[in-house]
């Protein structure tokens with residue numbers, strides 16, 4: 011009898027061979043995490059020159075401050091990276107996930123689970139990342155990993171907490187996935203300094219991760235305009251209300267939005283210059299054009315695309331998201347920062363809570379000189 015069984019604890023199932031597909035900053039940090047947690051880990055990096063740089067210097071140019079252990083297998087050959095895996099993490103920018111999921115599906119043995127680590131909503135379809143995986147990898151078990159986690163801090167070993175969510179069926183059906191997939195992934199990646207919490211609400215987790223990118227741009231714009239702490243707190247709180255509304259409209263739960271992947275990630279990205287979305291917004295607020303603010307960047311600014319996809323999805327579902335609308339108008343419709351801020355500030359005065367909603371709807375005393383936009387603000 012094994013030691014754990016003698017002690018009265020059944021051995022907890024976990025994965026042992028992890029392939030990380032996407033060798034940007036986040037994929038690299040997650041590969042380090044999987045290694046630290048005791049898995050044999052391979053990292054697929056799309057750019058052959060980045061693989062060469064890793065072999066020559068031990069560092070990935072996408073996360074250049076951190077040396078990678080020699081035990082980590084690095085390759086730009088997808089088949090090679092996937093060959094031995096019993097768990098695959100998908101970590102490419104959201105707009106590339108569909109194409110990549112197709113490629114992985116063609117190479118990966120059936121039933122090997124994938125963990126979606128990209129944060130975003132697909133531009134043309136408005137699909138969540140998990141919808142894309144369900145469409146392109148039918149029948150394959152999946153989970154979602156999200157939460158407040160700057161790649162550089164995870165690589166440094168800073169204490170970090172994230173959420174891992176799988177759908178209810180995989181959480182509850184021991185025949186399909188003993189202990190639930192989210193639990194097995196948590197046991198695979200968890201270390202004292204990387205602490206996953208479990209959830210059975212992937213929709214809430216995914217919406218939080220996508221919309222926070224857009225709200226972080228709004229906070230960056232406000233900072234770039236020289237606005238202070240009060241407006242930032244207002245944007246974060248009303249941004250959270252927008253995440254709640256979209257989450258519910260898509261069938262997720264409000265309580266999830268209070269967790270790490272909602273409030274946690276929103277707070278992180280809206281209040282740190284480390285955030286690429288926040289810094290991009292700040293440059294816009296200081297007067298750069300979108301093209302100038304993005305020029306020369308190899309790092310992805312998810313919110314720039316997500317502003318459009320989130321807003322289009324919200325419109326289709328009849329969900330009001332005025333802050334996301336304002337960011338989309340600045341980025342994609344040529345609206346000036348000043349006019350977008352003015353329009354937000356002169357929206358009708360409404361109840362803060364949904365309970366007051368039918369009774370309170372007051373035209374703002376200053377009106378909206380630009381658009382006359384109005385609507386619900388319930389949280």
Ligand SMILES: NC(=O)c1ccc[n+]([C@@H]2O[C@H](COP(=O)([O-])OP(=O)(O)OC[C@H]3O[C@@H](n4cnc5c(N)ncnc54)[C@H](O)[C@@H]3O)[C@@H](O)[C@H]2O)c1
Nearest residue numbers: 033034035036037056102103104106128129160161309310
């Ligand atoms: N960096 C972070 O701190 C962090 C943390 C949590 C989540 N995320 C999320 O992880 C995802 C990946 O971001 P990142 O920070 O690792 O990327 P990154 O900005 O560090 O690097 C860009 C990545 O895009 C890839 N890429 C470029 N063109 C591509 C194509 N045509 N097909 C496939 N891949 C292509 C590159 O190979 C590289 O992996 C994003 O959704 C991001 O929001 C990032």
Ligand SMILES: O=P(O)(O)OC[C@H](O)CO
Nearest residue numbers: 157158159160285286287
């Ligand atoms: O740098 P950002 O704004 O892409 O944020 C990175 C992560 O999503 C933070 O959790």
